[in-house]
Amino acid sequence: MILTLALVMLAALVLYAVLAGADFGGGAWDLFAAGPRAKAQRELVSHALAPVWEANHVWLILIVVILFTAFPPAFAALMTALHAPLMLMLAGIVMRGSAFVFRQYGKSGNEMWGRVFAVASTVTPVFLGMALGAMSTGGAWHGVFPLCVGLFSLSLFAMVAAVFLTVEAPERALQDDFRLRALGAAIVSAALAAVTAFVAPRPFVPLPAAASSVVLGAALLGALWLRRYGAARPLAVALVTLVVIGWGYGQYPYLLVPNVTLHAVAAPEPTLRLLLPTLGLGALVLFPSLFWLMRVFKTVGR
């Protein structure tokens, strides 16, 4: 049961990294919008985010809720150890979301809010990654390893966002802009992944995961090169999934290295027994609605 709940949290982290990750990455591409189509790039990002970005918060909330319901002492320990990077991440989340709607619905200062949105979108994943990285350094969050995880998260999110945007772009030129960006972000991600693995405090990435990520990464680069965007999208999703699962595998059984493990801090049986079916019921509401939302506004399931 403990393992199941841990896996649900990991699955939620995968979904957060893919869905919210793409939203953050989109914001980063707003910051790095350049060339003759900079305005069109920003509009595409805004258009892609608008219907979904609020709903995508739920995965983070789900992780927090499972953590404090099923592993309350671990939640307390993590919130104490990762106090600073999480506060910074939250400030980023607030600024990003607010700036996004202010730009969308405000009558003035839209340019400034656009900048705030872009900068906050770029900085927030770095803090998120630093917090995740600090989970394996006992909470020390300003070391080289957490920083690498932070930058790696940003580049990974930027890669997913760019791949998704190639599918959503309404015209060829814009598609090519994001194709180049996706290629660049994929290469930077590969480099950062290597550096991160090198500076990791303990052998982190299991070999099969590392090998499959190389294969997947190569396939993704190939698909982008050949402009096979329909194929690139699932490959990008698979790659992020693999990275998060690999991270979870390396972290297991620790929630906070070196002394907080999953099994030591689980809540009493009755809570765990109740939480699982609740999550199941929630999923029955959640996934069909999410699928419908994506179907109406995205090119999913058509």
Place this chain on the structure above:
Amino acid sequence: MTEPLFARGQMAYSLAFHIVFAAVGIAMPLMMVLAEVMWLRTKDDGWLTLAKRWMKGTAVFFAVGAVSGTVLSFELGLLFPSFMEKAGAVIGMPFSLEGFAFFTEAIFLGLYFYGWKQLKPWVHVACGVVVAASGALSALFVTLVNAWMNTPCCMEPIDPLGAMVTPFAFHEVVHGTLAAYMATAFAVAAIHAWQLLEKPGDPFHLKALTIALVVAVPTALVQPLAGHHAGQVVAVHQPMKLAALEGHVKTGPRAPIHLGPVDIPGGLSFLAFNDFDAVVKGLEEIPQADWPHPIVRLSWLAMVALGTLAAAWAALTALLVWRNNRQLPRDRRWLWATVLLGPAGYIALEAGWVVTEVGRQPWVIYGVLRTHDAVTPVTGLWAPFAGFAVIYAGLAGVVAKVLYDQVKAT
């Protein structure tokens, strides 16, 4: 200020901030959908314009509410880790249900906002109904957690379902949810009444005011009853909170109530226990160091005064509408009263929240865990306190400006 005060301060203003956005997220979707239903039934495009205008306002509030709510779910642990360590397993259930309710609201809001063209009209309305219902549900679940903090139970042996139905659950949910509808409807009514003062008889603002009144009048009339019931439950389960509200020090029978200079003997005993001779416990029962802060009494007085005014206004409005053959009153004095009462609902909502929360002190889990003992050991809490204070103050200003511009554009 000390570290615990910074932690409490940050939690307090985070909630005070979020509560406004949450209340809008509960009540605006209902009014939006009512406007849309009117449009479908009458084919008068004025209603459609209204639904869309309100939708734009709601979008801003919902977004800021969503992010400030995310912050809160972390802040519980970032600021009070020992509280969550003790409470998490007991009250995680309503929190996870709240998570799903929020998610449903966000998804269907996305469909509602951007699906005007893609969805069939009644499907679109149904999405709006789901938004309104899930907004109310998420308020219900979060309030259940607060009810447990005030009347904790079910910890040994642990019973997460029992913890959802504590003695405070019913009245907190009813009083709190009514407050959300009432506060928002009063503010909306005031905005459109103000516009009607500038543009008398304007059909757009008349429509808007009509829907706002449909929500504001009944909730304002029922709210004092819900509040009275809440007071009676508090009298039984948190006698010291009641004593603090009334400034009642000496335990004894026939406790009086103070109405300005007048004392009504036995009044408090009767209000609290339906019996003029009932014994009402006074603050002398606990050490003076544990007496709730005087702001609790001030907030309570403000809430009761504003609630009474609001109910009087609601009764007057109902009377005017009835005598006016179901037409809205056009009297400028009535419009002015409506404008002036605009902030009353939100002030009362915030004041009521101060009453429950500051009135619960010095406990975070009433009688079980002291707030002081739950504060994070992390030092330098002034920094997040100051940082988020600046952010929230800025956001409040910008939201007000965005809203003002939207109203001015009508």
